[in-house]
Amino acid sequence: MNFKDKFHNWRRKQRWNKQYRKGRWDNLKGEKERSRYEKIIEFSNKYGNKNPDILDLGSGEGVLLDYFNSSTISSFDGMDFSSVSIKKANETNREKGSFVCADLHSFKPENSYDIIVLNEAFYYIHETKKSEVIETMIKHLKPNGIFLVSIYREGLGCWEYFKNETFKELDFTTVTTNEEKTYWKIGVYKLA
Structure with a gap:
């Protein structure tokens, strides 16, 4: 990323922290998001290894972990761009959960x-970092591991990174409200 892009990335981080402080993302814990989280759990149980170690990129306050039955997972690591969301995630004592603040571009x-x-x-x-981020995550995927990708609405500029010869699609759905x-x-x- 060039200097201008890095500056915009820094500004976005400030905006996310402000929004988490003001409760803007409290809706993620609400009923509207439930069906999305439940579908992620369903896919995890159906296609994932038993007693998985899970990495949640974009974990926010750790809401996804709250949907897992802690007796069926080995560990859950959450990572988010917002230090405020990670602080909130770590204030809640969750069995098997660990949360860190990091920038996905360099995590x-x-x-x-x-x-x-x-x-x-x-x-x-x-856009200039998407392939690099995927390559980094591939290096940290265990044998028979899976990627679960949740995108709000269409996700233009995203799906082509997964719908290609590198990956085999196991399932795909649209969760509506x-x-x-x-x-x-x-x-x-x-991985294909």
Whole structure:
């Protein structure tokens, strides 16, 4: 990224922190998001390894972990761009959960995972870094591991990174709500 892009990335981080402080993203814990989280859990159980180690990229306050039955997972690491959301995630004592603040553009996981969730985060990655981020995450995917990608609405500029010869699509669905413009597309991918 050039200097201008790095500056915009820094400004976006400030905006996210401000929004989390003001409660702008409290709706992620609400009923409208439930069906999306439940579909991620369903796909995790159906296609993921048993007792998985999970990495949630774009974890926010760790809402996804709250949907998992802690007895069915080995570990859950969450990463988010917002230091405020990570502080909130760490204030709640969640069994098997660990949360760190990092920039997905340069994040290097310390562990390997059975399931890597790109949780409403992939479209925020700068276009020049998307392939690099995927390559980094591939290096941290365990054998038979899966990528779960959740994108709000269409996710233009995102799906072509998964619908190619590198990945095999295991499942793909659209999760809708009673609001016409509120829907998510969720895909499950393995390395081809």
